[in-house]
Amino acid sequence: MEQASVISPEITFEHHQETSSFKKRVIKTTIILSIITLIELALGFTIYLLHKGATPPSYSLVLFLKGVICILTMLKAYYIVSxxxxxxxxxxxxxVAIILPMLLFVWFIIAFLWDGSSYRNLNNTYNKYFYETTMPGKQTIEKAVPLEPAGKQ
Amino acid sequence: MDQSTALSSKGINWWGGGKSPFNLEYGKLMMWFFLVSDAFTFGGFLISYGTVRFSQNYWPDPSVVFNAFPFAGHANLPLAFVSVMTFVLILSSVTMVLAVHAGHNRNQKEVEKWLIWTIIGGLFFLGCQAWEWNHLYFGEHPTVVSGHIELIGQATNINPWGELVQGKALTDALNNTSINTLASVVSENHLSDMSHAQLLASQKSELVNMIANSNIHIRETGPVAFGGFFFGITGFHGFHVFSGIIINIIMLLMTRANVFERRGHYLMIEKAGLYWHFVDLVWVFVFMAFYLV
Incomplete structure (x- = not known):
């Protein structure tokens, strides 16, 4: 399917996709992207329901679900780019010329999220005010809803 | 790479000059390099958002923040609206692929048709985003601010999605709140059949009781950084969508004016397409960072 290029002398060959095989590929990719998005939404909704439950959800379970969402996002990115x-x-x-620079993100993400997490740990250890005012569940020990509020004459 | 390409690329002196070693013409190559740099811009924004989130003990649950849908009133519909936005953008990416393919076949009518659909998809997405921003910024949420309740929206200097306030802390906050605000909270949430004027004339303790005995959520203020990151990053993405629409409109006008037909190729459509797909690609990550995790 090699053709002489009308675009530019710099281009050695163009490859042409047959309309039928192209249509199939686009439909397949659209379906894959939609299914991945639906799975992501289902996982997001699961996290919401876990938080809504009577007991606080297990930290590692929520982290696992969020990790799966991140991996599915990478998969979607792969299909869009590819x-x-x-x-x-x-x-x-x-x-390679396009993907290689992207590997910088591996360092970028790890280093900066680690930095944020370290900041939080140091604050929680040495800054009691930060710990007491921002740690979930630290301020409201009393959970009952009042029936007779103060201020009634 | 398919078989024919692999075979035909053998035995060519790629680095001898006179031809692109990447087999790409200049404009398309530069569009790719621009997109790489833009990816780092968005990456920098999203990672700084991640850094701040990791430095906090508490961060609002996106399903609580983004639970509204146009014309659905106070219905709690987490993730529903953003999934509409996501599918619209995916579909507009598909129509763009079809426009690029029609350009390969030098089918002018098809190029025009699919470009128009892509532009419509982009405009629909921007409309959704405008509604969401408006709803977030002007929607009022009863929030405990320095001991009393205020009705606040999501701005870049305040966040109404802190932790739930319950028990004595809620009672104290309700008692410190003005009758005006209490009446607004009661009527907004339909806790009473009385009109707003009647509520204003009633006893403060009655209003406090109505709210304390209802199951409406009253929260503390949340992390301030939330608003800046949300409006900043979705705004920067929205600006990309906007410029993508402008580029696509220019492509449509050029196609109509037979510019590409005279040139003998529709490569411009491919470059515009690359940009448009990148906008979709970024949304995939924005969608994950702000709405899902």
């Missing part, structure tokens, strides 16, 4: 943006169809050296 199929919709056609990066998967480019020469391998170009794919």
């Amino acid at each position: 199929v919709f943006m056609h990066l998967g169809d480019e020469l391998k050296r170009f794919i």
Whole structure:
């Protein structure tokens, strides 16, 4: 399917996708993206229901669900970039040229989230005011709703 | 890479000059490099949001913050509206792919048709975002501010989604609140059949009782950073959607004016398409960071 390029002499070959196979690929990708989004929404809703429950949810369970959502998001990003943006169809050296700089994000995310978390831990240890005013469940020990509020004459 | 491409790329002296080693023409290559830099801009914003979130003991639950739907009143519908927005953007990405493909086939009518659908999708998304911003900024929530209750919205200097206030703390806050505010809370939440004027004339203790015995949620103020990050990042994304729509409108006008037909190729549509897909790609991450986790 090699064709002489009308676009520019810099381009050695264009590859052309047949309309039928292209349509199939687009429909398949759309369905995959929609299903992943629905799963993400279901997980988000699950986290909401867990928080709504009578007892506070297990920290590690919520973290696990959020981790799954992040992985599914990466999967969606892969399909958008690879199929919709056609990066998967480019020469391998170009794919590398685009993806390699993105690896900086691995350091970027780990370093900065670690930094935020460390700030919180130090504050909770050495700053009692921060701990007492912001730690959930620390201020309201009394949970009963008053039937006879003060101030009634 | 499909088989034919793999075969045809063999035996070519890619680095000998005269041809692009990436087999891409200049404009498309530069669009990719711009998108890489834009990815780092958005990444920097989202990661700074993450850093601040990780430094806090408490952060509002997105399902509590984003639970409204147009024309649904006070109904609690977490995640519903944002899922509409997400699907609209995914679908507009699909119509853009179809426009690019029609351009490959040099089918002018199809290019125009799919570009128009893409523009409509983008405008619909922006409309949704405008509604959501308006709802967040002007929606009033009873919040305990320095010992009494105030009706506040989500701005960049205050956040009404702290922890729930209950028990004695709530009683004290209700007693410290003006009759005016109490009457507004009662009538807004339909806790009484009385009109707002009648409520204003009634005893403060009655109003306090109505609220204390209801199950409406009264919260403390939450982390201030929430508003700045939300409006800042979704605003920056919304600006990208806006400029994407402008670019697509220009593409549509150029297609109509036979510019690409005369040029012999529709490569401009591909570059606009790359930008538009990037906007969709960023939304995938904004959607995750603000609405899901």
